Amino acid sequence: MQYNTFQTVIMERLEHDIPDPKRISIQQVSKNNGIVLDGLTIMENDCNISPTLYLNYYYDSYNHGISFNDVYQSLLSDYHRHKPSQKIDPSFFTDFDNIRDKIAMKLIHYERNKELLEKVPHIRFLDLAIVFYCLISMDFTTGNATILIHHSHLKNWNITTTELFQIAKDNTQKILPxxxxxxxxxxxxxxxxxxxxxxxxxxxxxxxxxxxxxxxxxxxxxxxxxxxxxxxxxxxxxxxxxxxxxxxxxxxxxxxxxxxxxxxxxxxxxxxxxxxxxxxxxxxxxxxxxxxxxxxxxx
Structure with a gap:
C-alpha cells in the first residue's frame, strides 16, 4: 500500500469509528532538525485540543511487516490514551502571568534548525541552541503537552529573550529535576x-x-x-x-x-x-x- 493510500484508508476508518461531532485533519508539522511530518489530529465534540499522531511512523511500522489492522488499532489506542479530557482556554496563553511558571528550555542543534531559529527566541550554546517552550501539562500516563515559544509571543508579553532565558533557567530545574x-x-x-x-x-x-x-x-x-x-x-x-x-x-x-x-x-x-x-x-x-x-x- 502506497503512503497516500495509507493516509486515505486511515481517514476513512477514523470517520467510521470516531463518533460525531468530530473534526479529523492531517497537517504538515515542522519538527526538530528540519524534519517535516504528517500530523493527524482528532477533535471530538467541542474540544479544541488534540494529541498529534504522526502518520509517517505508523506507515514505517506497516512497511516493516505489521499488518494494517494492527497499525490502525495501535493508532486508535494511542489517540484514546492521550486525548485530553477537557478544553483549553486559549486566552490563558496571552497573559504572561498565567504561564510564567510553566516556561522551560530545551537544547537543539543550531545548524540543523536554522530555519526554525529565525522564528523563535534562542540563545547560542556551542554548536547548539537553547529554545523555549511552555509546558502546559505534565502527565506521566498520557504524556506531556508543550507549546514552542515564538518571537510573536515575546512581543505580546513585552519581554526580552534575556528575560525569558532567566525565567526558563529558574523554572526548568524545578519542574523537570x-x-x-x-x-x-x-x-x-x-x-x-x-x-x-x-x-x-x-x-x-x-x-x-x-x-x-x-x-x-x-x-x-x-x-x-x-x-x-x-x-x-x-x-x-x-x-x-x-x-x-x-x-x-x-x-x-x-x-x-x-x-x-x-x-x-x-x-x-x-x-x-x-x-x-x-x-x-x-x-x-x-x-x-x-x-x-x-x-x-x-x-
Missing part, C-alpha cells in the same frame, strides 16, 4: 530479568557511563545547563568527563580517568544517531568535554 544513574546498573538489571541472558545485553560498557536526563525524560539533555550540576558530579567523581549527546532527551557522562577516547566516543554518538534514533531526536554528532578546573563544556 535531573535524574542521574549508572548505565551499567541498568544493563545488569536487564540481564537479570532475562530467562536466558543474552551476553550482548549483559556485557558492561568498557567505560563507566552515567545517564543524565530529567524525571520525565522530556528534553533531558537540557540538564547540562542546570546550575552546578556538572560541577558537583565532577567533584564527586574527582575527574573531568566526556559528554555524549545520546538524544535531545538525555546525555551520557563518561569520566575521563586519564583516557583520551574522544574520537572513539564521537564515533559511538554517530553510530547511535544512525541506528537507534529518529531524525528529530538527534542532538549532535560528536562528544563534548567538561573541564573540572574551568567548570565549562567545550567541543
Amino acid at each position: 535531573e535524574k542521574l544513574y549508572d548505565m551499567n546498573d541498568v544493563i545488569y538489571e536487564l540481564s537479570g530479568r532475562l530467562t536466558h541472558p543474552d551476553p550482548t545485553v549483559s556485557r558492561p560498557s568498557p567505560y563507566p557511563m552515567f545517564v543524565l536526563t530529567n524525571e520525565t525524560n522530556l528534553f533531558g539533555a537540557t540538564c547540562l545547563l542546570y546550575k552546578d550540576l556538572l560541577k558537583h558530579f565532577s567533584e564527586e567523581s574527582q575527574t573531568d568527563f566526556y559528554i555524549l549527546p545520546s538524544s535531545i532527551h538525555e546525555v551520557i557522562l563518561v569520566p575521563t580517568l586519564e583516557n583520551d577516547c574522544y574520537g572513539e566516543l564521537s564515533d559511538m554518538v554517530r553510530e547511535v544517531n544512525d541506528s537507534q534514533l529518529m531524525d528529530d531526536e538527534i542532538l549532535s554528532t560528536h562528544a563534548y568535554y567538561y573541564s573540572r578546573r574551568k567548570n565549562e563544556i567545550t567541543m
Whole structure:
C-alpha cells in the first residue's frame, strides 16, 4: 500500500469509528532538525485540543511487516490514551502571568534548525541552541503537552529573550529535576530479568557511563545547563568527563580517568544517531568535554 493510500484508508476508518461531532485533519508539522511530518489530529465534540499522531511512523511500522489492522488499532489506542479530557482556554496563553511558571528550555542543534531559529527566541550554546517552550501539562500516563515559544509571543508579553532565558533557567530545574544513574546498573538489571541472558545485553560498557536526563525524560539533555550540576558530579567523581549527546532527551557522562577516547566516543554518538534514533531526536554528532578546573563544556 502506497503512503497516500495509507493516509486515505486511515481517514476513512477514523470517520467510521470516531463518533460525531468530530473534526479529523492531517497537517504538515515542522519538527526538530528540519524534519517535516504528517500530523493527524482528532477533535471530538467541542474540544479544541488534540494529541498529534504522526502518520509517517505508523506507515514505517506497516512497511516493516505489521499488518494494517494492527497499525490502525495501535493508532486508535494511542489517540484514546492521550486525548485530553477537557478544553483549553486559549486566552490563558496571552497573559504572561498565567504561564510564567510553566516556561522551560530545551537544547537543539543550531545548524540543523536554522530555519526554525529565525522564528523563535534562542540563545547560542556551542554548536547548539537553547529554545523555549511552555509546558502546559505534565502527565506521566498520557504524556506531556508543550507549546514552542515564538518571537510573536515575546512581543505580546513585552519581554526580552534575556528575560525569558532567566525565567526558563529558574523554572526548568524545578519542574523537570535531573535524574542521574549508572548505565551499567541498568544493563545488569536487564540481564537479570532475562530467562536466558543474552551476553550482548549483559556485557558492561568498557567505560563507566552515567545517564543524565530529567524525571520525565522530556528534553533531558537540557540538564547540562542546570546550575552546578556538572560541577558537583565532577567533584564527586574527582575527574573531568566526556559528554555524549545520546538524544535531545538525555546525555551520557563518561569520566575521563586519564583516557583520551574522544574520537572513539564521537564515533559511538554517530553510530547511535544512525541506528537507534529518529531524525528529530538527534542532538549532535560528536562528544563534548567538561573541564573540572574551568567548570565549562567545550567541543
